[in-house]
Amino acid sequence: MAVYDVVYFAWVRERIGLPREQVESTATHVTDLVRELTAREPRYAAAFADPSAIRVALDQDLSHFDATLDGVREVAFFPPMTGG
Amino acid sequence: MLDGAVSESRYARHHILPEIGKTGQDRLGAARVLVVGAGGLGAPVLLYLAAAGVGHIGIADDDVVSLSNLQRQVLHSTSWLDQPKTYSALERLHDLNPGIDIATYPFRVGEAQAASLVHRYDLVIDCTDNLDGRYVLNRACVKARVPLLSGAISGWEGQIGLYDPVHGGPCFACVFPEVQKQRPIQTKGVVGALPGVVGATMALNAIKHIAGAGASLRGKLMLFDTLWNEQSVLNVARDGTCPVCGDIHFREKREC
Numbered sequence: 001m002a003v004y005d006v007v008y009f010a011w012v013r014e015r016i017g018l019p020r021e022q023v024e025s026t027a028t029h030v031t032d033l034v035r036e037l038t039a040r041e042p043r044y045a046a047a048f049a050d051p052s053a054i055r056v057a058l059d060q061d062l063s064h065f066d067a068t069l070d071g072v073r074e075v076a077f078f079p080p081m082t083g084g
Numbered sequence: 085m086l087d088g089a090v091s092e093s094r095y096a097r098h099h100i101l102p103e104i105g106k107t108g109q110d111r112l113g114a115a116r117v118l119v120v121g122a123g124g125l126g127a128p129v130l131l132y133l134a135a136a137g138v139g140h141i142g143i144a145d146d147d148v149v150s151l152s153n154l155q156r157q158v159l160h161s162t163s164w165l166d167q168p169k170t171y172s173a174l175e176r177l178h179d180l181n182p183g184i185d186i187a188t189y190p191f192r193v194g195e196a197q198a199a200s201l202v203h204r205y206d207l208v209i210d211c212t213d214n215l216d217g218r219y220v221l222n223r224a225c226v227k228a229r230v231p232l233l234s235g236a237i238s239g240w241e242g243q244i245g246l247y248d249p250v251h252g253g254p255c256f257a258c259v260f261p262e263v264q265k266q267r268p269i270q271t272k273g274v275v276g277a278l279p280g281v282v283g284a285t286m287a288l289n290a291i292k293h294i295a296g297a298g299a300s301l302r303g304k305l306m307l308f309d310t311l312w313n314e315q316s317v318l319n320v321a322r323d324g325t326c327p328v329c330g331d332i333h334f335r336e337k338r339e340c
Contacts, residue, residue: 007314009307010241019312052263062259062305062320074318078307080260081236081243083274084125084213 001026002069004033008047009078012054015047030056030065033075047077053080091183095137107138108295111182115294118142118201120193120221121211122169124279125286127159129209132287134177134184138294141177142205144189144197145169156276195215198224208291210234210256211283222247222256226329232256233293233301235286240275240311242282246289246301247322254300254322255329262327277308 006023027033032052037044048054056063057076062076069075091113098104098112115138119126119313122145133141147169149160157169164172171190177186191197201207202224210221210232218234225232231248234256249255285308289301305318323332 003126007316009309009314010238010243010317013241013309013312014239033328036137055260057316057318060316060318061308071098074308076318077245079217080215081238081241082213082215082218083238084121084123084211084279 004069004072006033006037007076009033009076010081011079012047012077016043025069027069029069030058030063030067030075032070034065067074087183091137094181094183097214098136099228104291104295108297110289111294111296113135113139114135115207116140116142116205117207117209117290117294118144119209119211120144121213122157122159122173123147123153123211123213124156124237124285125211125243125275126169126173127157128280128283129211129287129290130159130177130233131180132188133290134181135170136291137181137285138184138290139183141175141188142187142189142201143170143173144191144193144201145173145266146190146192156274156279158280175287193220195220195224198335199227202230203228205230207290207293208232209286211286215260218256219262222227223328225334226255229332230304231293233286233290235282237274237278237282237289240278241307242278242285242304242308242310244282244289244308245304246293248302249322249329249332250324251302255321255326257328258323258326259305259320275310281310282308 004023005051007020014021034048054077058072059074095109117138122143144229146164149164151171160172164330166192170190174188198220208225229250233246235244247256292298305320
């Protein structure tokens with residue numbers, strides 16, 4: 001079991017309702033973590049309903065949903081923003 | 085005063101800044117910058133670039149000034165309601181700094197307009213209000229090999245990146261791949277001072293880029309969450325399979 005700092009930005013944060021939380025997880029890859037979060041509550045399911053609209057950064061490096069979480073401390077989810 | 089004395093006085097605080105100095109100020113004066121969008125982000129970007137003495141500024145926007153703009157678009161004024169934003173911007177910037185050239189493009193920048201405009205500039209600044217416009221500008225800038233400084237806001241949050249794949253960083257589509265789907269334009273709330281924070285940071289990074297000062301934003305993505313005081317600077321790399329810029333170095337070699 002690992003503990004991750006999970007950070008949410010923009011409408012991902014709005015849907016989940018908080019900017020950052022610590023998540024205990026047995027997930028080995030980002031996709032597993034997203035699956036665990038999605039199963040928690042409808043607000044997480046709403047946030048991750050369309051993963052193609054969201055990017056992920058692992059320890060501040062842009063990454064992919066199929067990346068491993070081995071050695072990772074911070075997972076940040078962010079969509080492109082559109083307003084100007 | 086003579087022109088030289090005026091310039092000496094106007095840019096005195098830049099001249100004595102070691103990272104800009106007279107050399108950096110000359111670079112700003114010689115720079116050609118296209119700002120697409122004269123709304124929330126465009127307002128501080130245009131004001132600070134004109135004040136900084138960027139020698140030639142292009143302003144593209146097809147919109148008119150509305151009452152609901154004035155809570156955040158501080159470039160425009162109540163007396164300019166219902167008039168084109170490009171004209172309001174032109175008057176304000178001329179008044180702020182009569183020593184620079186300004187070109188206005190009072191139309192929407194689609195594929196054709198972007199292709200004919202961006203190659204005339206050294207730097208394009210994306211202050212548009214929709215994702216499709218951002219992809220259009222990105223494609224045109226990659227093709228013309230012009231760096232793109234792109235910012236976006238919503239609610240209390242913002243993002244800024246400098247996309248310059250010719251020099252090794254990613255393009256906008258490397259970081260946010262284009263997904264083919266309907267994207268309805270949503271009218272969302274935005275706190276009035278947010279475009280000030282994000283737009284001024286964009287202007288600051290444009291000045292650094294032109295003057296060659298400090299660390300570049302190339303290969304970085306800044307994320308601001310002003311409601312919760314979260315700020316991140318992510319490392320973003322080029323995607324070699326990117327359909328927009330994936331073959332840029334191949335193209336470069338072929339052209340040489």
